[in-house]
Amino acid sequence: MHSIPRALPSLADHITIILSSNNLFRLKQLHQIHTQLLINGCVTSTSLLTDFLTSCYRSQKHQQYPLLFLQNLPKPDPFLWNSMVRVSIESENLQDFLGFYNGLRENNLVPNKSTISLILRSFASLCATHLGESFHCQILKMGFVSEMVLQTGLLDFYAKVGDLASAKMVFDEMPERDVVANNAMISALGKHGCIEEAQSLFDSMLERNSCSWNSMITCYCKLGRIDSARQIFDCNPVRDVVSWNAIIDGYCKLEQLMNAEELFFRMGSAKNSVTWNTMIAGYVQSKEFGRAICAFQQMQSESVKPTEVTMVSLLSACAHLGALDMGEWIHAYIRRKKFRVDVVLGNALIDMYCKCGSIEAALDVFYGLRVKNIFCWNSIIVGLGMYGYGKEAIDVFISMEKESIKPDGVTFVGLLSGCSHSGLMSAGRRYFSQMSSLYGVVPGIEHYGCMVDLLGRAGFLEEALELIKTMPMKPNSVVWGSLLRACQVHKDTKVSEQVTRYLLELDPCDGGNYVFLSNLYASLNRWDDVKICRRLMIERGVRKTPGCSSIEVDNIVHEFVAGDASHPDFTQINVFLDEIEKKLKGHGHKPDTASVLHDIDDEEKEIIIRYHSERIAVAFGLMNTPPGKAIRVVKNLRTCNDCHSALKLISKVFKREIIVRDRNRFHQFSNGSCSCKDYW
DNA sequence: GTAGGGTTAG
Known part of the structure; x- marks a missing residue:
């Protein structure tokens, strides 16, 4: 008892x-x-x-x-x-x-109502179509037929997984429809671009709440019809914070930042965290990364609580900027605030670490994630490939298979480019042939591009050319560019000329192609052709994309454009660059001027090379960071041969690890050599 | 119910 x-x-x-x-x-x-x-x-x-x-x-x-x-x-x-x-x-x-x-x-x-609702919502967000459908049958069998909440849940599920027909069926079968059901249907119609139907349903509704209006705003925004959306926004009698957020997002999605900001500022203190997230994401989408970070600081000073979504946008900004310190700070902030690291945030972290030159940290996050989706797997495979860890990328791919995750086109881009960066010829060939036969992924032009690169780098120029000629789609400038690059590495001028003509025809606006071609001619001392090239550029109004490198020091990202003297410390940097140059020459460095466009004398060329943006950024890093700290630079173009060998030497002479992310991949310079093993 | 986020070949 x-x-x-x-x-x-x-x-x-x-x-x-x-x-x-x-x-x-x-x-x-x-x-x-x-x-x-x-x-x-x-x-x-x-x-x-x-x-x-x-x-x-x-x-x-x-x-x-x-x-x-x-x-x-x-x-x-x-x-x-x-x-x-x-x-x-x-x-x-x-x-x-x-x-x-x-x-x-x-x-x-039997599951209770709230459980059913949650299950339906989760199935919708996981896009688990089949599970949702069979669950629908079970709900019917369990006798939950006439529950309006559940029918609306079903309607929403079908809308989200893109099954408009089933959504309509559920909607039509509902004995009565409240404003919630009508709203769900409007948003389903809107997502499928059936704006006329959505509008007429909206017009027929006897009762409308703010959600009805907001759904219509969203519908028009999703279709890019921002003026119609604005009209609804302007005459919305029950305008709330969601209406503002929706229309601001509409402008952001069209990269009309001015319009978005105008409304954003007009909101004053009515902004909530979603408003800030929308604007921050908008900045990131328009590649205004610095402004995204500023907005975050402002958000904090106005005491609006950041959320997981804020973190994802900020991490994306860091990834683009290569701002590792900032990224690490955000990661610490996520831990401190105990934010939930789901697949999206997890992937944003993985991507940030990969793109900021810290593959180890990326792997830590990756292996720490309990639930991984295809994006996470792809990010890490692409990341490993960028570092030249082709073998490791393949290992990850194998464990992905073991976990029954179906690879997609991006997975194979990562895998093939990884093989290419590491010179893994046979593995690359094998995966390329298996991707459609074994995995059911039809190779796109990007996969052919990887193969041309793989073959070309390894010196199989004829085979690469043959692949281009037999591929089922029209080769683009990237494909020809890969081959051209391979021709240059292997000093083959026979194929080059043929290729270049195609290139200029295909992409007459890409300045890089002209520069490349001109450099090729210059290296062969064909100065007349160089001149023709330059004249063509002027005639067509094409300009060389200026080389631009950035480095983060004390949470500030400094940008340097080749030959640009606008940085406040320019004079000091310049003096230091001279010092570096002297030291390098003392260690036997011979400038390689093949990548300089102009037909000018050698001394002048050396100066131009020395002012390549990555050299300025590295010099700035050496001057402003403590000894022993790795220097991380992000460059918008590919590193030239001269900078590559200079950086190798700098890493040895100054005893610093230098990590450069160029257009294609990472170069980890340390003690006189580079992780790419000069194969890039 | 309405708003916000992630991977892609030279």
Whole structure:
């Protein structure tokens, strides 16, 4: 009689202690509780138990435990089962979800309404079309037919997975439609571009709330019809913060930042975190990375709480800028604020670390992610390839296969370019031939591009040319460019001329092609052809993209454009560049001027090369960072031969690791050599 | 219910 009351508080205390100490890793204690609970016939408070089981599940160490526990209960508990179904689907773990869901059904229980809603929403966001469809059938069998909330959930599910026909069917079958259902249908129609139908449904509605208006704004924005969207925004009688956010986003998506900002500033203190996120994302989409970071600082000074979404945009900005310090700061901020690192944020971190030159940190994040989607796998495969870790990229691909993730076109771009950067000929050939036969991914022009690059670099110029001639699509300038580059590396001038003519025809506006061609002629001392090239550029109004390099020092990104003297420290940098040059010459460096466009004398050429933007950025880095700290530079173009060999030497002479991200890949210079093994 | 985020060959 009194043995149970005595056992109960101690049991509850036990759970509370474990929960509060955050120590869920003691299996022994778990078993103890488990046994006691079974003996007691589960009389502990359900909410405490729910906390306990969900914490177990979230702790990652004993994820299998809650299922075991529930299966062993003498009497099935609908609340506990429902909770676990919700927790597992919330963490986007379909396998666990199915385990709990099937367990629930096997115990003759039914999911409750809120569980069903959540499942439908999760299926929608996971695009789990088939699961959603079969779930729909089950809901019908369980007799939830006339529940308006669930029908709206179904409607929303079909809308999100892109099945407009089913959405319409659910909608038509609804005995009555409230404003919520109508709104869901409007947004479904809008997503499929059926704007006329959406508009007429909107016009026919007797009751409209702010969501109805906002859905219409979004519909027009999604179609790029910003003027119609603005009209609705302007005459919306129930304008709320969402209306503002929607229209601002519409402008951002069209890169009309001025219009977006005008509204943004007009909002004053009515801005919420979504408004800020929209604007920050807008800056990032328009490649205004610095302004994105400024906006974030302002957001903080106005005490608006940043969210996971803010972090994703900021990380993307860092990735583009190559701002590792800033990226690391954001990562620390994410940890400090205990933001949930889901697949999207996780991928943003992986991408940031990859693009900022810290592949180790990228791998850490990657392996730390419990749920990975195709984007995460692709990011890390592409990343490894960019560093010249082709073998490792293949290893990751193999484990991706083991986890039954189906590779897509991007995966193969990463894999093939990785093989190309590492000179893995046979692996590259094998994956190229397998991608359609074994994996069902039809090679696109980008995959042919990778193969041309792979073959060309390895010196199989004829085979590369043959591939271009037989490929099922018209070769573009990238493909010809790869071959041309290969011709240059292998000093083949026979194929080059033929290729260049195609190139200029295909892409008469790309300044890079002219420069390349001109340099090729220059290296052969064919100065008349150089002149023709330059004249063509002037005639066609094509300009060489100026080389631009950036380096982050103390959280500020400094940009240097080749030959540009506008940086405030320019004079000092210049003096230092002279010093570097002297030291390099002392170590036997001979300037290689082949990449200089102009027909000018050698001394002048050397000066032009010395002012290549990456050299300025590296000099600036050497001057402004403590000894031993790695120097990380991001360049918009490909590094020239001279800079490449100079940087190798600088890394040795100044005892600094230098990491340069150029247009194609990473170069890790250390103690006189480069990670690309001069194969780039 | 409405708003915000990620990978792609030279």
